[in-house]
Amino acid sequence: xxxxxxxxxxxxxxxxxxxxxxxxxxxxxxxxxxxxxxxxxxxxxxxxxxxxxxxxxxxxxxxxxxxxxxxxxxxxxxxxxxxxxxxxxxxxxxxxxxxxxxxxxxxxxxxxxxxxxxxxxxxxxxxxxxxxxxxxxxxxxxxxxxxxxxxxxxxxxxxxxxxxxxxxxxxxxxxxxxxxxxxxxxxxxxxxxxxxxxxxxxxxxxxxxxxxxxxxxxxxxxxxxxxxxxxxxxxxxxxxxxx
Amino acid sequence: xxxxxxxxxxxxxxxxxxxxxxxxxxxxxxxxxxxxxxxxxxxxxxxxxxxxxxxxxxxxxxxxxxxxxxxxxxxxxxxxxxxxxxxxxxxxxxxxxxxxxxxxxxxxxxxxxxxxxxxxxxxxxxxxxxxxxxxxxxxxxxxxxxxxxxxxxxxxxxxxxxxxxxxxxxxxxxxxxxxxxxxxxxxxxxxxxxxxxxxxxxxxxxxxxxxxxxxxxxxxxxxxxxxxxxxxxxxxxxxxxxxxxxxxxxxxxxxxxxxxxxxxxxxxxxxxxxxxxxxxxxxxxxxxxxxxxxxxxxxxxxxxxxxxxxxxxxxxxxxxxxxxxxxxxxxxxxxxx
Numbered sequence: 001x002x003x004x005x006x007x008x009x010x011x012x013x014x015x016x017x018x019x020x021x022x023x024x025x026x027x028x029x030x031x032x033x034x035x036x037x038x039x040x041x042x043x044x045x046x047x048x049x050x051x052x053x054x055x056x057x058x059x060x061x062x063x064x065x066x067x068x069x070x071x072x073x074x075x076x077x078x079x080x081x082x083x084x085x086x087x088x089x090x091x092x093x094x095x096x097x098x099x100x101x102x103x104x105x106x107x108x109x110x111x112x113x114x115x116x117x118x119x120x121x122x123x124x125x126x127x128x129x130x131x132x133x134x135x136x137x138x139x140x141x142x143x144x145x146x147x148x149x150x151x152x153x154x155x156x157x158x159x160x161x162x163x164x165x166x167x168x169x170x171x172x173x174x175x176x177x178x179x180x181x182x183x184x185x186x187x188x189x190x191x192x193x194x195x196x197x198x199x200x201x202x203x204x205x206x207x208x209x210x211x212x213x214x215x216x217x218x219x220x221x222x223x224x225x226x227x228x229x230x231x232x233x234x235x236x237x238x239x240x241x242x243x
Numbered sequence: 244x245x246x247x248x249x250x251x252x253x254x255x256x257x258x259x260x261x262x263x264x265x266x267x268x269x270x271x272x273x274x275x276x277x278x279x280x281x282x283x284x285x286x287x288x289x290x291x292x293x294x295x296x297x298x299x300x301x302x303x304x305x306x307x308x309x310x311x312x313x314x315x316x317x318x319x320x321x322x323x324x325x326x327x328x329x330x331x332x333x334x335x336x337x338x339x340x341x342x343x344x345x346x347x348x349x350x351x352x353x354x355x356x357x358x359x360x361x362x363x364x365x366x367x368x369x370x371x372x373x374x375x376x377x378x379x380x381x382x383x384x385x386x387x388x389x390x391x392x393x394x395x396x397x398x399x400x401x402x403x404x405x406x407x408x409x410x411x412x413x414x415x416x417x418x419x420x421x422x423x424x425x426x427x428x429x430x431x432x433x434x435x436x437x438x439x440x441x442x443x444x445x446x447x448x449x450x451x452x453x454x455x456x457x458x459x460x461x462x463x464x465x466x467x468x469x470x471x472x473x474x475x476x477x478x479x480x481x482x483x484x485x486x487x488x489x490x491x492x493x494x495x496x497x498x499x500x501x502x503x504x505x506x507x508x509x510x511x512x513x514x515x516x517x518x519x520x521x522x523x524x525x526x527x528x529x530x531x532x533x534x535x536x537x538x539x540x541x542x543x544x545x546x547x548x549x550x551x552x553x554x555x556x557x558x559x560x561x562x563x564x565x566x567x568x569x570x571x572x573x574x575x576x577x578x579x580x
Contacts, residue, residue: 003383011423014377014386015407015475023378023385030380030441045464049346050311056531060524063539066473067465088522090507098518101477140496140526175464176442193442196463201306201355203433203461205255210432214425214448214456217295218357220306221287222250223280223350224269226261 017105024074028170031191035166036075039082039151040064040174059084059146064174065095068112069102077166078111082151085143086116086136092125117142118158152183163189250283251290261353270349280350281337285323285330287356292326299359300324304341305351312344313351314398317359360457362449366413367557369393371450374403374468375422379444382434384427388472389419392447402561404544405471406480418450425456439463470520471541481518481541484561486568490534492579499528502575503536509571510540517542538568 001009006022013019028034040062046055055061064081072079087095103109114122116139125132144150151173155162163169168189173180176193184190197203201220208215252258270276284302291300302315302323315337317324322336341350362370369391377386391412392403406412409419426444434440445468447460471483490499503525510517518541528534547555547563555563 003381007383007385007427010377010385011420011427014388014423015472015478017476017478020387020476023387026380026385027378040465047308047311047347049344052346057524057527057537060527060537061521062523063467063470063521064465065470066520067469070473070476083523085523085526088504088507088519088525090504090511091519091522094511094518098474098477137497137500172443172465194439196439196442196444196461197433197437198461198463199306200303200459200461201258201353202255202437203429204355204357205253205258206436207429207432207458209255212429212432214458216357216360216457216459217291217297218253218355219287219291220252220258220261220353220355221280221283222252222261222353223276223283224265224352225249225279226252226257226264 017102020070021073021106024071026074027071028074028076031168031170031193033166033168033170033191034075035077035163035169036068036071036079036172037082037155037162037169037190038064038068038071038079038172039155041148041151042174043146043148043150044173044177044179045175059150062087065091065114066098069095069099069110071172072110072112073102073106075170077164078113080113080115080162080164080169082154082162083114083116083121084146084150086121086132086139087114089125089129089133089136092122092132093129096126115154115158115162117144118161149179149183152180156183159187159189250279251287265352267349270352272345272348272350276350277338277341278334280354281334281341284337284354284356285334287354288324288333289326289330291356291358295358297358301357301359303355303357304345306353306355307351311399312340315340316396316398318396357459360449360459361451363452363454365391365557369404369557372447373422373450374445374447374462374466375426376443376445376466376468376472377423377426379430379434379440379442382431382440384423384430384444386423386426388468388475389414389422390468390471400467402482402484403468403471404480404482404557405468405475407475407478411480418454421456422448422450425458429458470539474518474541479543479545482544482560483539483541484564485521485537485539486565488536488538488568488572490528490536490572490576492576494534494579496526496529498579499534499536500525502572503528503538505575506536506568506571507538510538510568514546515542515567516546536572540564540568 042061043058046058068079068081113120170191291297303313305313365371372392374390376388377384390403390405392400395401404412409416445462448456448458471481474481507519521539524537
């Protein structure tokens with residue numbers, strides 16, 4: 001299917017199982033990768049101010065598991081999730097239920113590894129639930145101290161183990177940042193997505209310049225003085241600009 | 244265009260020019276800069292109201308911020324938008340807001356004052372606030388989901404509905420097509436100037452009561468909707484929320500882990516068959532005082548019926564699940580005397 005036709009199909013069937021699996025394959029091909037590495041390094045996006053209030057336990061936030069599942073189906077060597085702590089055993093029980101549904105539908109298995117302290121904890125759970133529960137109970141003592149760049153460092157320190165027999169891994173953090181590119185892009189076996197623009201003002205103003213109209217009207221206020229050579233002209237003409 | 248105040252702009256070229264002049268000394272968090280910033284913002288708020296004739300406006304204190312204190316909502320901060328108050332009084336309010344909430348060494352480089360969007364009200368008294376998600380490959384947008392979100396009075400997301408098809412949440416298929424189409428166009432426009440050709444794409448838009456789309460937020464990260472959007476691949480809708488339960492007893496981390504596990508176990512079984520996720524919170528219940536359990540859940544709304552066998556109305560979901568969880572926690576706590 002051509003890109004245009006596939007996109008048109010996606011418009012009508014964004015949640016379709018077959019469409020998503022094909023999308024996962026296209027993601028893999030697009031990045032030239034045969035393996036996905038995924039992790040929720042959410043702390044990197046949470047400011048000091050937010051840390052004090054709504055995000056008090058940011059190291060407990062990890063929502064990478066289910067997205068890894070459907071994306072893994074598109075990569076020859078599946079996906080490896082890097083975790084800060086092992087998920088609660090109930091979550092893994094429910095996860096495996098969904099995984100088996102997906103595999104039944106696909107008629108093949110999906111390779112997902114969940115690495116915590118370099119151990120595949122999903123495999124431990126599948127082999128022996130009680131052993132997994134013990135591991136969880138012990139984890140507050142055995143886990144490493146948390147810091148914002150934990151996941152990136154885990155990847156760098158255990159690159160060989162994580163990449164295993166894959167030729168090229170697409171690394172998919174919570175939000176791709178310049179920090180990830182600086183830390184990882186020189187490894188030939190790693191490929192990253194582009195760094196997105198998070199500035200809402202930049203998006204709105206660029207789109208407006210391109211006559212995009214599905215936008216709210218807005219003004220941008222800078223916290224510092226701008227070079228105002230246009231100021232005297234603007235005071236006469238701003239009314240013209242509005243209408 | 245740069246307005247005569249010297250700090251307010253409304254076009255892209257002026258923006259690029261302004262960003263090229265950004266220096267960290269100018270944005271250092273000290274009283275002079277806070278004062279100037281606050282005065283400029285209130286000036287912009289007045290311009291939007293007076294010259295652009297927007298009855299209501301909304302301040303985002305940091306154009307780069309992901310939420311929280313950055314959303315200075317009119318509901319929570321009426322004084323700031325009360326034009327019967329003096330300019331100086333409103334500036335003072337904003338100065339104290341900044342001092343209270345901005346803990347960094349630097350102020351945001353720029354804030355946004357935008358028209359307040361009146362979203363259509365969907366069944367269940369939910370504002371038509373949608374997240375649209377997909378993947379960009381080679382500068383082309385491939386959709387993955389649309390989610391209907393609800394926020395609290397501060398503008399923080401507290402719950403969302405995700406469906407495999409628009410019909411599952413009572414939406415017109417045409418609206419979904421328009422949303423995806425808008426995103427495809429946006430991605431195309433932005434690809435070259437923003438060097439964004441490959442990666443995830445997600446944002447937030449409102450649908451107004453006269454069926455206009457207002458694209459207002461860009462959250463280009465994996466985010467909270469990637470979990471629900473996986474489950475819709477099994478063709479079922481789901482409702483997502485997180486419930487915080489306060490624990491008044493002083494228990495150990497181990498005990499709290501046991502309680503968390505047992506509560507999730509009960510929730511995941513029939514009749515609710517909930518999917519608990521992001522459960523690593525189970526180890527961190529003691530990070531706040533009083534201690535708390537934070538449980539993120541997904542449930543197929545069809546699994547919950549009221550006494551008449553009807554599917555629960557949208558506005559009742561959150562409180563209902565809060566109560567169920569609370570009851571289960573209370574049961575568990577009985578084991579600890």
